[in-house]
Amino acid sequence: RKEVEQDPGPFNVPEGATVAFNCTYSNSASQSFFWYRQDCRKEPKLLMSVYSSGNEDGRFTAQLNRASQYISLLIRDSKLSDSATYLCVVFLSGSARQLTFGSGTQLTVLP
């Protein structure tokens, strides 16, 4: 089983739609969680950190469920510019790898 698993998609949604991605992680001792965005042929960039109480940044909402070991990303009112691959990232303090990346979920927002 992969340490961090994501639905690879692709998710194709119309502009204005709401879309949600889930990510599961296997190590219950994982400490920090992030969502990164990666545009085609570019480097990953931090979209938002994920806090235990959940957090929102504009149209983006991140949730963490430690009991079920998953995190989610909700995008409201999708824009064409949201088209990208979204990477779930888990941090485990003390492990050799520390930051572990999911394979990514591809989103295409259609006009």
Place this chain on the structure above:
Amino acid sequence: NAGVTQTPKFQVLKTGQSMTLQCAQDMNHEYMSWYRQDPGMGLRLIHYSVGAGITDQGEVPNGYNVSRSTTEDFPLRLLSAAPSQTSVYFCASRKLNAEAFFGQGTRLTVV
């Protein structure tokens, strides 16, 4: 505002050739790492360093060497290139226990 700088952006090697991918950061980050990204595989950690003079292996270290003589620089050396090393390589840096910042990537093709 340089952040993480990677060179070169593109490289074609013949099997058996060696080369060094350069990575430099100007954010005084302790932690630097090298990842490779292949389709459907996500980012996989090659080597990492928690400070000058300290390096360690990640998930896929075979065929690669690293050194960290200064806080700023973390070069990745391919000793004898193989077609299996065709990939996109990303260097990243961060403060310990914080999010990572990535370089723009190096697209390497080994023929």
